[in-house]
Amino acid sequence: MRFGIAKDLITPDITTYMSGYASYFDRPFLGIHDDLYVRTLSVDDGHKRLLFISLDLLFHDAALTRTVQEWTERHFGFPPDRLFLTYSHTHGGPAVRGYDDVSQHSGEYEAFLLTRIQSCIARAMANEFEGSLEYGSAAGDWNINRRLPVGGEVTNNPNPQGVKDDRLHVLRVLDTTGKTRVILFNYACHPVTVRDTPYISGDFPGRACQLLEAEYFGAVGMFFQGAGGNSRPKVTAYGGSFITCTYEEVDEMALSLTRSIKRLCRTPGALSPVKLTLDASQFTVRLELEPFPKSYLEELAANGYPGLRKIAVRVLDKYDDMPDDIELRAGLAKLSDSLYIAYMGGEPCCEVKQKLEALFPGVTLLFFGYADSTAYIPDDKIIAEGGYEAEGSAVEYGHKGSLKNGVDARMAQAFKNAYDRLSKR
Incomplete structure (x- = not known):
């Protein structure tokens, strides 16, 4: 088995607007608290290769992934199906194309970002080594459900009884000397610890990567x-609502998370060897929309916050020509016969992962969301309940309506088809 690893700085070197909160609109960042990175891992079982790319950004539209896939195929013969690019979803990053209003993102930063991603991929290809892969997991109580039913409506407040995914997944790459070269960890939690503090930061994922790289000299945390x-x-949950925390509290959360990862790595038998049999399939899932009345969009265009007003005006201008569905990018990566990674654009909710896991008994399923800025991805139950994830955010993503019931069946069919293809190869 061969692996390649690299990371590159993607912190803006020019002043840009920020992405993630309405309060950032037309506000440039005031400074850089900690740097942002792109990290790349290539995995080769001797027959097929997969490439995983993580970026310390909120997210981007799917056009960036397609551009990176096409470039990698031209330069390295890498099939697009085998390149998986996702975002940490830090709310401490610069505005980017495809999510933020066109008046917010910087063309200069977009060009800089693409160049850094390409450089990182090229150096990962040049930095290949023989090694092995291990997998393990642990429970981690660092997140809390944010959908609280109050008076028949769903509010955005802490819900200690709400469903959440508390599983911390860890993949470790060792070279032939037994040295740790990569610590890849996967966890489900919005990086919004300091909320709309106007400083560039990778939030808790970025800090945890720093801590892991300090612990394992020469390794890359992903x-x-x-x-x-x-x-x-x-x-961030305090007194029945969500509060703005400090960077010291970001550090405490990252330290706790990192200690769990280090405990896994140091406990005999906690990480098991993975016999790689790589394969991958990427596909799209069409999800139907329930169009909003034009009067609703007209109200947002007149009285919404500044960024939302602009989006609502654009949706109204194109309303009659817009499709009544959206196209969700998704995929499945096979690491071994019993270890898979589900891949999905947008902001998937916990219930979506749980329902996919139930489709594949006996298989451990990691879940990489935030592959692009499609929309929030709720399940049918959340759609029926309503709330921000179901309908309140739809216009922010430039859609003419919210998702219709039927998401569960469409997801199940698409992922089951992909699993059937990969499991039989």
Whole structure:
């Protein structure tokens, strides 16, 4: 088995607007608290290769992934199906194309970002080594459900009884000397610890990567966001609402998370060898929309916050020509006969992952969400309940309506088809 690893700085070197909160609109960042990175891992079982890319950004539209896939295929013969690119979803990053209003993102930063991603891929290909892969997991109580039913409506407040994914997944790559070269961890939680503090930061995922790299000199820490659409850091839940925390509290959360990872790595038998049999399939899932009345969009265009007003105006201008569905990018990566990674755009909610896991008994399923800025991805139950993830955020993503019931069946069919293809090869 061969692996390649690299990371590159993607912190803006120019002043840009920020992404993730309405309060950031037309506000440039005031400074850089900690740097942002792109990290790349290539995995080769001797027959097929997979490439995983993580970026310390909120997210981007799917066009960036397609551009990176096409470039990698031209330069390294890498099939697009085998390149998986996702975002940590930090709310401490710069505005980017495809999610933020066109007046917010910087063309200069977009060009810089693409160049750094390409450089990181090229150096990962040049930095290949023989090694082995191990997998383990642990429970981690760092997140909390943010959908609280109150008076027949769903509010955005801490819900200690709400469903959440508390599983911390860890993949460790060792070279032939037994040295740790990569620590990849996967957890589901919005990186919004300091909320709309106007400083560039990777939040808790970025800090955890720093701590792991300090612990394992020469290694690269990599974070992949899970189905964290309806969860927030538990440390931000206080007095029945969510508060703005400090960078010291970011550090405490990251230290706790890192200690769990280190405990897994140091406990005999906690990580098991993975016999690689690589394969992958990427596909799209069409999800139907329930269009909003034009009067609703007209109200947002007149009275919404500044960024939302602009989006609502654009949706109204194109309303009659817009499709009544959206196209969700998704995929499945096979690491071994019993270890798979589900891959999905948008902001998937915890229930989406749980329902996919139930399709594949006997298989451990990691879940990499936030592959692009499609929309929040709820399950049918959340759609019926309503709330921000179901309908309140739809216009922010530039859609003419919210998702219709039927998501569960469409997801199940698409992922089951992909699993059937990969399991039979």
